[in-house]
Structure formats: C-alpha cells, structure tokens
Amino acid sequence: MRKCIECTATASSYFLCIITFPFSIFACLKIVQEFERAVIFRLGRLRSGGPRGPGIFFILPCIDEYIKIDLRTVTFDIPPQEVLTKDSVTMWVDAVVYFRVDDPLAAILKVEDFQRSTHLLAMTTLRNVLGTKTLMEILTKLENIAHLMQAQLDEATDPWGVKVERVEITDVRLPQNLQRAMAAEAEASREAKAKIIAAEGEKNAAQALKMAADTITQSPAAIQLRYLQTLSNISAEKNSTIIFPIPMELFSNFTKGR
Known part of the structure; x- marks a missing residue:
C-alpha cells in the first residue's frame, strides 16, 4: 500500500x-x-x-x-551652470554630452549608477574647465574648450566602462550690464577703426595730389590743358555761370616781395 x-x-x-x-x-x-x-x-x-x-x-x-x-549613444543636457571665469566674470553656460557604454561589466560592477555619475561629473568638469579661462577665451574658443572637456570626461569615465564621444557647449549667457558694456566697447572700437581708415585715406589722397602737382608743375602746358578740361566739364552741365581759373603764376611777383 x-x-x-x-x-x-x-x-x-x-x-x-x-x-x-x-x-x-x-x-x-x-x-x-x-x-x-x-x-x-x-x-x-x-x-x-x-x-x-x-x-x-x-x-x-x-x-x-x-x-x-x-550600448547605443545616450545624450543629456547639462543644466545652466553659474561659472566664475578667470577674470572674475559671472556667466551661465549649458552644454550637451554624448556618451555610450563601452564595457557593460565595468558599467555595472565599478559604479552604482553610471548615467547619474556621468551626468554629475560633466557638470563639475564644465565649471572647472571654464573657471580656468577668461571671458574672451570662452567666447572665442568654444570648440577648443568643448574638446578639452570631452578629453577630461572620457579619461575620468574610462574605469566605469563609459566612452564620452562628444561635448557641445550650446549657450553662453552674460549679465545684462556686461552685455551693454561689451556692446559700447565694440561700438567705440568700430568708430576708432573707422577714423583710422579715414585718416589713412586722407593721407593717401594727399600723397597722390602731391605727386600729381609735382608732375603738372614740370610741364606748364599740362596745367593749361587741365584748366581747359575743367572749363569743358563745367560748360557741359548748362550752367549760367562760367568760371575762369587764373594761373597762380600771375601772383608769384606779388608774393615774392613779402
């Protein structure tokens, strides 16, 4: 049983x-x-x-x-970070980071949350890198700064099995008073350059006129032909007033006595 x-x-x-x-x-x-x-x-x-x-x-x-x-590439935005530059200028900068997992085992075993850790590290790296640059370096060398950030992030996240592929700085915001000051400085610089260019033009014109005067004084007939050409130009416009230029040589006898 x-x-x-x-x-x-x-x-x-x-x-x-x-x-x-x-x-x-x-x-x-x-x-x-x-x-x-x-x-x-x-x-x-x-x-x-x-x-x-x-x-x-x-x-x-x-x-x-x-x-x-x-294993696909992941992107995240770095929120606007308040940065103090090397020359003591406060600005707000935000960026975008592109990364992917290169070693799945390291991403699980070496760090608790590789995405959050990469995000926080990118925020810190952005502030540290921009803090060593002046305002003009940041505004004129954004691409070089992005490459420097990418290299530093990639080196720091390599033990986690994370590969940082690209970093792009998307926006740089300055205080309103600093923007107005920079605009006034740029306007003053443009005006100064315009005055310099105008002065150089006047200098070149004066030099050309001096060369022309020297050439004409070497030939008395040339200055007479120039007078006739000027009269022809004036009469072509149907003016009622006719101007006869007087050669300056007529007054040379009066000026010698003084």
Whole structure:
C-alpha cells in the first residue's frame, strides 16, 4: 500500500512537471536586442562568459538575476551652470554630452549608477574647465574648450566602462550690464577703426595730389590743358555761370616781395 502511494506521488510530480514545462521554459528564456547586452548574476556572483547577447539566453528562475545594458549613444543636457571665469566674470553656460557604454561589466560592477555619475561629473568638469579661462577665451574658443572637456570626461569615465564621444557647449549667457558694456566697447572700437581708415585715406589722397602737382608743375602746358578740361566739364552741365581759373603764376611777383 505504501509503495502504491509513493508511486502515485512520483507520477503526480512528473505529471506536474510536464504540465508546467511550457510555462517554466518561457521563464527561463530571455531575449536581448542587437544593441543590448545582459549581465547575469547567479546567487549574487557574476556568471562567467561575459555579457550575454544579442539573441536568446537562458537563466534559472529565482536563482539568476540579469541586468540589461543599452550600448547605443545616450545624450543629456547639462543644466545652466553659474561659472566664475578667470577674470572674475559671472556667466551661465549649458552644454550637451554624448556618451555610450563601452564595457557593460565595468558599467555595472565599478559604479552604482553610471548615467547619474556621468551626468554629475560633466557638470563639475564644465565649471572647472571654464573657471580656468577668461571671458574672451570662452567666447572665442568654444570648440577648443568643448574638446578639452570631452578629453577630461572620457579619461575620468574610462574605469566605469563609459566612452564620452562628444561635448557641445550650446549657450553662453552674460549679465545684462556686461552685455551693454561689451556692446559700447565694440561700438567705440568700430568708430576708432573707422577714423583710422579715414585718416589713412586722407593721407593717401594727399600723397597722390602731391605727386600729381609735382608732375603738372614740370610741364606748364599740362596745367593749361587741365584748366581747359575743367572749363569743358563745367560748360557741359548748362550752367549760367562760367568760371575762369587764373594761373597762380600771375601772383608769384606779388608774393615774392613779402
């Protein structure tokens, strides 16, 4: 009788396994996409073989635990940071960071939250880098500063398995009083340059007139022809007043006595 009971229990367990097998197999099968990897822990220990994927992999329910890691490039905005430049100017700067996970195991084992850690590190790096630059360096060398930030971030996040691909500074905001002062300075600089250019033009014109006068004085007939050309230009406009230029040589006898 006891053997019959044991046989019945064994048959029931086998039957239960057969009935639940389709459901348990679905619980054991997992799928990760082409751009994902799965890091598996068995009873708290990392399984050998590295990350799984892409495709199908097996786990043991209630024993294995897995974490999916996305390998695609991720972007995040650095909120506007108040920065004090090297020449004691306060400004607000925001940027965009592009990064991706290069080593899934390091991203899980070496840091608690690699995305949040990268975000906070980018904010700190932005303030530190801009704090060593003057206002004019920031405004004129944004691309070089972005490359410097990218290099420093990439070096700092390399132990976490994170690769920083690109950093872009999107906006630089200055106080209103500083903007007005810079606008006034730029306007004064443009006016000074305009006056310098006008003075150089006057200098060149005076030099050209001196050369022309020297050339004309060497030939008395040339100055007479110039007088006739001037009269021709005046009469072509149908003016009622005719001007006769008087050669300055007529007054040379009066000026010598003085």
